[in-house]
Amino acid sequence: MLTAVEVEFLRNELAEAQNPLFFHDSDGDGLGAFLALYRIHRKGKSYALGSTSCLGKEFLRKVEEINPDKIFVLDIPLMKQEFVDKANRPIFWLDHHPVQEIKNARYFNPRIKDPLAYIPTTRMAYQVSEKPEDIWIAMAGCLADFYLPDFIDEFIKQYPQWLEKVEDLPTMLFKREIGKLPKLLFFLQKGPTSEVSKSIKILTRIKSPDEIFKQETPQGKFIYNRFIKINEKFEELLKEAKKKVTRSRLILFNYSENKWSFTNNLANELSGLYPDKKVIIARKKDELIKCSLRGKNVLYALQNALKGVDGSGGGHPDACGAVIKEKDWSQFVLNFKKEMK
Numbered sequence: 001m002l003t004a005v006e007v008e009f010l011r012n013e014l015a016e017a018q019n020p021l022f023f024h025d026s027d028g029d030g031l032g033a034f035l036a037l038y039r040i041h042r043k044g045k046s047y048a049l050g051s052t053s054c055l056g057k058e059f060l061r062k063v064e065e066i067n068p069d070k071i072f073v074l075d076i077p078l079m080k081q082e083f084v085d086k087a088n089r090p091i092f093w094l095d096h097h098p099v100q101e102i103k104n105a106r107y108f109n110p111r112i113k114d115p116l117a118y119i120p121t122t123r124m125a126y127q128v129s130e131k132p133e134d135i136w137i138a139m140a141g142c143l144a145d146f147y148l149p150d151f152i153d154e155f156i157k158q159y160p161q162w163l164e165k166v167e168d169l170p171t172m173l174f175k176r177e178i179g180k181l182p183k184l185l186f187f188l189q190k191g192p193t194s195e196v197s198k199s200i201k202i203l204t205r206i207k208s209p210d211e212i213f214k215q216e217t218p219q220g221k222f223i224y225n226r227f228i229k230i231n232e233k234f235e236e237l238l239k240e241a242k243k244k245v246t247r248s249r250l251i252l253f254n255y256s257e258n259k260w261s262f263t264n265n266l267a268n269e270l271s272g273l274y275p276d277k278k279v280i281i282a283r284k285k286d287e288l289i290k291c292s293l294r295g296k297n298v299l300y301a302l303q304n305a306l307k308g309v310d311g312s313g314g315g316h317p318d319a320c321g322a323v324i325k326e327k328d329w330s331q332f333v334l335n336f337k338k339e340m341k
Ligand SMILES: [Mn+2]
Pocket: 029, 030, 075, 096, 120, 121, 145
C-alpha cells in the first residue's frame, strides 16, 4: 500500500495536472487503476498498452500528440530510461511487478519495501481516490488481479445483490455474480479500437454497476450489450476447453487464431475451477504458439520443458506464459508431460 505521504503527494499532483496522460496496462487491473484515478477530476487522456508490457520510445509519439503536462503510468511492468529522458515531463509510475531501476521518474511499487508484497495497482489508485461511489470499480480491478481487497465488507454492504458473503476467491470469481465485474474490465478492452475507446470513455462516467447490468441508461445499455456479446465468445471457448478435462492432471486446450484471444481468462478460470490440475491454454498466431500456464509450481515445469525447444517463457511460480515456435510445439508438450510425472 502507499503511505499517507505518498497518497497526499499523488493527490496533489493529480489535482494540479491540467492534461494528464495515463498509460495503463490493457488488463482489468490496469483499466481499474486508470478509472479510479481519472474519475477524481475527469481530466486528461488515456492510452492502453496492448501488445507490449514495456513503455519504450515508440510511445513518445503519443506524448507529442497529446502534449500532456504530466504522465501517469499504471500497472506497466517495464519502462525504458530513454522514454523518461525524452518524454521530458514529470512521470509518476504506479506498479506492483518486480522492481525496476529508473531515474527521474517518481516510482511507486510496494515491492521496493517488501519483495513479496502483492498489491494490485487498482488498490493503490483507490487509496488515492477514496471515492466511496467508485468502490465497485476498485473491486473489479482488484479481483481482476486475483486479489481480495480489504474493503470487501464495505462493498457487500453497498452491493449485497453482487455478493452475499466472502468466500474463497475462485468461488467468488467463477461462481458468483461479482465475477462479472472483473470480466467487464477485461472484456471491454477486446475488439475494434473504436469500440474499446467508446467503452472506456463511457466507463469514466457510469455511476454504478446497475446502470450497466440493469441497463438503466443508454450508456449503460451500450456497455451491457458489448459485454454480453464478448462474454458469449468467451463462454463458447470455455465450454470447448472444459471438454478437455479428463482424469489427467493436465488440461491442454488449443484454439484457433481466428477466434478472439481469451487465453489469460480461460487459463485463470479453468485453474480456479480445477485447482489440482495444471492448465495450458494455447493459441496459434503466425508461426508461434502463445500459451498461458497455471497450476502449483508450473513455472518450474515450464522452465524444464523449454530445454531444447525454440521458445521462451516466464512469470510467477503458479501462473506464467510462454511463446513457442510451432515446429517445436509437440516436443514442448511431450517435455511438459514428462515434467508432470
Ligand atoms: Mn496488475
